[in-house]
Amino acid sequence: MVKATDVLYYAVHAGELRDIIQWQTWHQPVHERKPEQEAPSLAICFEFLDQTSRSFSAVIQELHPELLVPIALFYLILRGLDTIEDDMTISLDEKTPLLREFHNYTEKEGWNYHGCDRKEKDRELLVQFQNVTEEFRKVKPAYREIIKDITLKMGNGMADFCHNAEHDDNCVNTIKDYDLYCYYVAGLVGNGLTRLFVESGLANPVLLERPQLQESMGLFLQKTNIIRDIKEDTDEKRRFWPKEIWSKYVDKFEDLCKPENREAALNCSSEMVLNSLSHADQCLFYLAGLKEQSVFNFAAIPQSMAIATLELVFRNPKVFEKNVKITKGEACRIMMQSTQNLKLVCEVFRGFTRKIHKKNTPRDPNFLKISIACGKIEQFIETIYPSQDPKSIMQEPAAPIDPTSKEGKDKAAAAEAKSDLVFMLIAIFGTLFSISCLMLGIAYAFGARFDVAFSELTQGKLSKPTDAGAAQSIIHKYDHGEL
Amino acid sequence: MTNPRSSNLPSSVLVIGGCGFLGRHIVSQLLEPSTSKVSVLDLRTTNNRLPGASYYDADITSPEAVRAVFEEVRPQIIIHTASPTAMQDNASAAQKKGAKALYYKVNVGGTRTLIVQAGLVGCVKAFVFTSSASAVHDGHSDLINADERWPVLRAPKQKDAYSESKGVAEELVLAANRKYGDMLTIALRPAGIFGEGDMQLIPNLLLAYEKGQTRFQLGENENLFDFTYVGNVAYAHILAAVALMDTHALTTQPLDHEKVDGQAFFVTNAQPLYFWDFTRMVWKAAGDKTTPEQVWTIEKGLGLLFATIIEWLFWFAGGRTPNLTRQKVQFSCMTRFYCVDKAKKLLGYGPKWEMEEAILRTVKWFQERDAKDGVEKKVQ
Numbered sequence: 001m002v003k004a005t006d007v008l009y010y011a012v013h014a015g016e017l018r019d020i021i022q023w024q025t026w027h028q029p030v031h032e033r034k035p036e037q038e039a040p041s042l043a044i045c046f047e048f049l050d051q052t053s054r055s056f057s058a059v060i061q062e063l064h065p066e067l068l069v070p071i072a073l074f075y076l077i078l079r080g081l082d083t084i085e086d087d088m089t090i091s092l093d094e095k096t097p098l099l100r101e102f103h104n105y106t107e108k109e110g111w112n113y114h115g116c117d118r119k120e121k122d123r124e125l126l127v128q129f130q131n132v133t134e135e136f137r138k139v140k141p142a143y144r145e146i147i148k149d150i151t152l153k154m155g156n157g158m159a160d161f162c163h164n165a166e167h168d169d170n171c172v173n174t175i176k177d178y179d180l181y182c183y184y185v186a187g188l189v190g191n192g193l194t195r196l197f198v199e200s201g202l203a204n205p206v207l208l209e210r211p212q213l214q215e216s217m218g219l220f221l222q223k224t225n226i227i228r229d230i231k232e233d234t235d236e237k238r239r240f241w242p243k244e245i246w247s248k249y250v251d252k253f254e255d256l257c258k259p260e261n262r263e264a265a266l267n268c269s270s271e272m273v274l275n276s277l278s279h280a281d282q283c284l285f286y287l288a289g290l291k292e293q294s295v296f297n298f299a300a301i302p303q304s305m306a307i308a309t310l311e312l313v314f315r316n317p318k319v320f321e322k323n324v325k326i327t328k329g330e331a332c333r334i335m336m337q338s339t340q341n342l343k344l345v346c347e348v349f350r351g352f353t354r355k356i357h358k359k360n361t362p363r364d365p366n367f368l369k370i371s372i373a374c375g376k377i378e379q380f381i382e383t384i385y386p387s388q389d390p391k392s393i394m395q396e397p398a399a400p401i402d403p404t405s406k407e408g409k410d411k412a413a414a415a416e417a418k419s420d421l422v423f424m425l426i427a428i429f430g431t432l433f434s435i436s437c438l439m440l441g442i443a444y445a446f447g448a449r450f451d452v453a454f455s456e457l458t459q460g461k462l463s464k465p466t467d468a469g470a471a472q473s474i475i476h477k478y479d480h481g482e483l
Numbered sequence: 484m485t486n487p488r489s490s491n492l493p494s495s496v497l498v499i500g501g502c503g504f505l506g507r508h509i510v511s512q513l514l515e516p517s518t519s520k521v522s523v524l525d526l527r528t529t530n531n532r533l534p535g536a537s538y539y540d541a542d543i544t545s546p547e548a549v550r551a552v553f554e555e556v557r558p559q560i561i562i563h564t565a566s567p568t569a570m571q572d573n574a575s576a577a578q579k580k581g582a583k584a585l586y587y588k589v590n591v592g593g594t595r596t597l598i599v600q601a602g603l604v605g606c607v608k609a610f611v612f613t614s615s616a617s618a619v620h621d622g623h624s625d626l627i628n629a630d631e632r633w634p635v636l637r638a639p640k641q642k643d644a645y646s647e648s649k650g651v652a653e654e655l656v657l658a659a660n661r662k663y664g665d666m667l668t669i670a671l672r673p674a675g676i677f678g679e680g681d682m683q684l685i686p687n688l689l690l691a692y693e694k695g696q697t698r699f700q701l702g703e704n705e706n707l708f709d710f711t712y713v714g715n716v717a718y719a720h721i722l723a724a725v726a727l728m729d730t731h732a733l734t735t736q737p738l739d740h741e742k743v744d745g746q747a748f749f750v751t752n753a754q755p756l757y758f759w760d761f762t763r764m765v766w767k768a769a770g771d772k773t774t775p776e777q778v779w780t781i782e783k784g785l786g787l788l789f790a791t792i793i794e795w796l797f798w799f800a801g802g803r804t805p806n807l808t809r810q811k812v813q814f815s816c817m818t819r820f821y822c823v824d825k826a827k828k829l830l831g832y833g834p835k836w837e838m839e840e841a842i843l844r845t846v847k848w849f850q851e852r853d854a855k856d857g858v859e860k861k862v863q
Contacts, residue, residue, distance in 0.1 A: 354705060357757060361775050362767045368839045371760040375707050379755055379820065382628040390632040 009327070016329020023332035027339070029062040030294040041131040042069065045076060048125050048132075052079050055305070059298045066200045067295070069135065070143040074192065076132050077106050077151055080113075080125055082185070085158045088237075089117040092162060099159040103151035105129075106136050107144070142199050150192035157184030175275070178242035179219070182226075186218030193217075193299075202292040213289075216282035217299065223276035224306040227269060227313050231257060232323055245271050257320045265320055270366045273314045277356070277373045280307060281380035284349060287342050288384065297339045304338040304348045305331065311352040315359050346381045353377045449475060496724070497522045497558035498536075499543060499597060500565025504680045505613065505673075507531040508717035509562055522556045524549075525565065531680070543593035546600060553604040560724045561601050563656075564613040566590055568682055569645040583644035590648035595655055602663025609667050609727035610656065611720055616674030616709070616749055616821060617643065618650035625706075625818040631747055631825050653747060660745030667727045667744035671719055674751045674821055678713030678841065679848040688765045689849055697766050697773045700759050701786045702816035707755040709820045712841035715834045719750040722830045741829065748826040752834045752841070755820035764839070768846035786812040 010017040035043065049057045049072055060072050081102050084095060094115065105111045112129040125132075136144065161181060164171040172178050194214045197203035207213065226233075226240045233240060234257050241253070249268035250256055256265045283303045290296040308326050313319045326334075337344045357374040360367055444450065452475055496513055500506040501523030513521045514535045521536040528538035539556070541548040543565055567585050594612065601607040619633040620626050622643045626633075635650040653670045660668040677684040691697070726743045737743075766773070781789070790809045797805045826832040836844075 357705075357760075360760070362763045362771070363774060367767070368756075368760065368764045368842070371756055371764075372754045372838060375755045375757065375820075378707060379628060379822075383822065386628060388625075388627045388629070390629075390634065393634060 010329065013327075013329060016327060016333070019329045019333040019336065023336055027336070030297065031062055031064055031068070033061050033068065039135070041134045044128065044131040045072060045135055048076055048128075052076070052122050052125060055302065059301055062294055063298055064200070064202060064292055064294045067196060067202065070139050070147065070196060071193070071298075073132060073136050073139065074147045074150075074196070076125065077102075077136070077147065078154065078189065079122060080129060080132070081151060081155055081158065083116060083120055083122040083126060084113070085162065087116050087120050090115060095162060096159045099155040099162070102155045103148045106133060106148060106151060108133055109137070143196060146192055146195045146199065150188050154184055154188050157181075157188070172240055173243045175242050175244050178240070178244075178275075181240065182219045182222045183215060186222035187215035188218070190214040190216070190218035197290065197295055202290070202295045204289040204291065207286065207289040210286070213282050213286040216279040217286050217303070220276060220279040220283050221302055221306050223272070223279070224310050224313075227272045227276065228309055228319060228324060230269070230319055231321060241268075241272060245275070259320075262317050262320065266315055266317060267365055269313065269319065270315060270364050270370065273310055273356070274366050274370050274373055276310055277370070277377070280349060280353075280373075280377050284342070284346060284377075284380060284384070287345060293339075296342075300338040300342075300345050301335055304334045304345060307349050307352045308334055311355045311359075314356050315361070315364070343385055346385060350378060350381055495520045495522070495556060495558045496560045496562065497524060497553075497556050499524045499561065499563040500613075501525055501536070502528050502531045502538075503564065503566075504678075504682060505676060505713055505716055506564045507533070507680060508678065508713045509564060509720050510536050512714070512717050512721055522558065524552050524556075543597055544588055546596050549596055549600045550604070553600050553607075557604065557606045559606060560609045560611070560728070561597070561607055562611045562613075562720055562724060563594065563597055564720070565593065566613070566649070567645075579644075586644050586648035590645075590652045591655070594652040598655060598659045598663075598668075602659065602666055605664065607663075607666050608731045609724050610659070610669070611723045611727065612653065612656040612668065612670045613716075613720070614653040614656075614670040614672045614747060615646060615649040616672040616751070617646040618653060618672060620646065620819060622646065623813045623817065626820070627818055628820060628822050629749070630822040631749065657745050657747065665731065667731055669723045669727055669743060669745070670747040671716070671723055671826075672747055672749045673711050673716040673719070674709040674749065674819070676711050676713050676716055678845050681713065681845065684710070685765060685845055685849060688762055689769055689846070692766045692769050692771055697763075697771050698777055698779055700778050700780045701812050702758075702783045703780065704757050704759040706758050706816060706818040707820045708758040708761065708818070709751040709755050710761050710838070711751045712834070712836045712838070712845070714836050714841070715752055716750055718835050719748070719826060719830065719832050722832055723748070726830050743829050746825075746829075748830060748832075749821040749823050750826055750832065751821050751823050752836075752838055753823050753827070754834070754838045756838065758815055761838075761842075764842050765846060768843050769850070783812065783816045786816070 010020075033046070035046075038046070046061070049060060053060075053075065056075060060075060061068070063071055081099065084090065084098055084102070087095075090098075098113075110130045111133050113126040116123040116126055136147075139147075157180075161171055161184065172181055191211065191214045194203065194207050198205050198208055230241065234254065239253050241256075243253075246253055246256060246268050248271070249264040250261055255261050256268065258265075287296065287300055287303070290299055305326065308330065312324055312326055316324060318324050334348060337348050353374045357371060360370050360374075364370070440450075456474065496519050498506055498510050498513070498521065501510045502525040506523070506525070510521055510523060510533055513519060514533060522539065523536050524539045524541050524543070526540070526542055528540050532538060537556075539552045541552050543549055567582070567589050598610065601610055618635045619629055621636055621640055635653065636647070637650065638647060641647045641650065653672075656668045656670050659666070675684065723743070730737060730742075730744050763771070763773075786807075787809055790805075790807050790812050793805045793807055794809065797803050823832065
């Protein structure tokens with residue numbers, strides 16, 4: 001349904017509208033799902049995928065056929081786990097064993113769960129979870145092991161955090177806690193996906209040796225979302241911002257969203273942005289290890305969206321009032337740039353990094369640190385795609401260039417093109433000049449009175465005399481003067 | 484400050500130019516673990532004296548004077564950091580010409596004398612030379628993430644006499660590696676040094692702040708620039724000396740990719756900053772409250788045009804150098820940052836002082852000094 005406000009917005013932002021149209025017209029999926037060959041239970045799984053994930057569903061469905069179903073199911077399993085964790089109406093006694101045992105339920109025939117609150121938006125997924133378990137049992141054992149392992153670790157991590165949350169309001173106290181929480185809910189996903197990519201032969205196995213890079217992929221996304229969702233989370237009594245950070249700016253966590261604390265809250269969110277930004281260069285490094293285009297797109301799009309979101313929330317007071325989002329036009333433009341190659345993704349990162357730098361202000365206590373973090377991302381991009389090459393600097397300008405070499409030929413061609421342009425301009429203006437002279441000369445020969453015309457023009461009379469008599473009298477005036 | 488590797492330092496270190504801006508910081512760091520005997524050779528040793536070091540007055544362009552000190556001190560390590568101050572850009576043409584001759588005399592001639600005498604005295608195992616990151620930079624084009632593969636520039640590409648003299652001296656030092664018995668040499672190329680006792684960067688910025696020039700900005704501020712805290716540069720010198728001594732203790736020559744002797748290394752804070760962010764941080768530390776909305780950005784081309792007109796007007800009016808010059812516009816709009824991975828990998832270097840802490844302590848030092856000067860003036 002198109003909203004009136006959207007129509008207005010895109011009427012003013014025609015560039016963004018163009019991006020949306022271009023994306024929808026020209027984007028070709030690397031791989032496409034074949035719905036006609038799918039079992040009914042799998043079709044139901046994909047329906048759930050569409051319902052539960054706004055951003056991931058499309059990229060998952062374009063994945064390489066080898067990974068399409070495993071990753072779609074991986075997503076649904078983690079979504080189910082997450083729904084149980086989020087539901088505050090389930091008692092801890094019931095919740096803890098559910099979370100810790102969830103990895104076993106994934107393979108259990110006919111398993112489903114009806115205990116979620118009716119208001120929980122993804123409740124239905126758990127109610128009909130038997131479709132997921134049925135499909136999951138058809139997945140290759142190697143992939144299944146990886147997914148189960150991650151589900152086990154994440155379930156245990158979530159159970160630990162829920163246990164702490166019950167006994168202490170601030171289960172995320174230190175930055176270390178914050179990192180650990182993000183590791184459980186997102187860093188682990190990075191780890192699991194990497195293992196799936198490498199197992200299927202679609203990514204460089206070296207990535208397995210760099211757990212920090214894998215985790216950064218998840219942490220960068222998760223931390224950025226945690227900053228963006230501050231208003232919604234505070235309203236629903238969830239708190240993920242570490243006390244170690246917010247306590248520097250406000251006394252009570254709830255004070256962050258109060259209008260009278262806006263400046264302090266902005267400075268606090270800057271420190272959160274700084275914390276998230278520290279993962280950005282590692283994400284780019286990770287993306288360099290992905291070979292297959294659909295896997296690259298799948299991994300790169302969310303990262304580009306994250307840096308764009310980070311720019312959007314940086315020093316933006318609106319995050320404390322409502323849920324801010326990047327516009328659809330911008331999202332389409334980012335998707336177009338993130339589905340080609342790493343160099344373009346680096347350009348996206350550089351662009352948003354500079355925008356963050358532009359919004360940075362010396363008033364902010366984190367001013368210099370944010371500037372350094374931006375500089376670090378720019379320097380990292382320079383290390384993978386250098387814009388200067390010492391070899392070209394070393395070449396002496398005086399050294400004669402061999403005219404037969406490629407470079408010599410290029411230079412000669414460029415020089416020729418330049419002189420061609422000059423000659424062309426001379427020819428054009430020369431022709432115009434000669435034609436003008438010719439026309440004036442002919443007019444003169446036929447008795448045109450340029451002297452009269454010029455004097456009349458300088459007196460401001462631009463229009464031609466109304467009849468021949470008037471013209472004659474003017475000429476007469478000039479020829480004889482006032483005797 | 485504790486330095487895990489300086490315990491490897493032997494008994495006698497001689498710092499040439501140890502009363503200068505960088506030299507004083509090196510001497511101070513050498514004295515901290517106080518296991519080594521620290522001596523200083525300088526043209527004049529009245530300023531920046533530290534208790535615990537011995538001071539010798541000598542002109543490095545005089546072989547006799549240098550030999551006399553070397554014979555007396557018999558150092559195992561020489562750290563050569565002496566140089567005339569790089570020229571201020573408001574110097575007149577005659578001053579510039581004089582300075583060029585001086586740079587050659589001291590930086591090239593003096594360095595040659597020091598190498599030869601150090602080689603002849605026989606006890607020197609390690610010779611550490613302070614070069615400059617500007618040796619690879621022509622002074623106006625962008626330099627992006629440059630590392631040690633970049634060539635050292637000579638005239639006509641190198642237009643700055645100071646930088647060229649440093650480049651020539653560096654070549655002499657590196658060529659002397661393993662030429663005089665087993666004396667090893669190394670060169671460090673710091674970029675944009677600032678800190679306590681700094682004569683150029685910070686004083687100029689603080690002056691601009693006092694004059695109320697914080698509301699101007701030349702260029703879009705997208706140019707990354709390397710500034711290096713003097714304490715980190717001093718630390719790198721000590722690491723370089725230790726690395727040479729470690730190499731010296733080996734019975735075989737190290738592999739090429741592990742070699743530190745005969746090598747040059749860039750040294751920075753490893754935190755390139757947008758040019759005006761550094762400037763604004765210094766001003767903020769000094770008490771400036773200017774917000775970005777109040778800043779008037781002058782685009783580079785326009786700045787160059789203004790500067791050209793003003794320079795001509797000043798020239799016409801009598802040859803003084805104006806506050807706004809083309810060189811200043813170029814400087815504040817150009818990109819100049821380096822990659823220091825080689826120093827990190829082979830010397831174990833990493834900045835000991837983060838940028839923010841370094842700026843805060845430097846500005847505080849200047850403010851305290853000025854406050855003290857103010858009190859003294861009042862007393863007088």
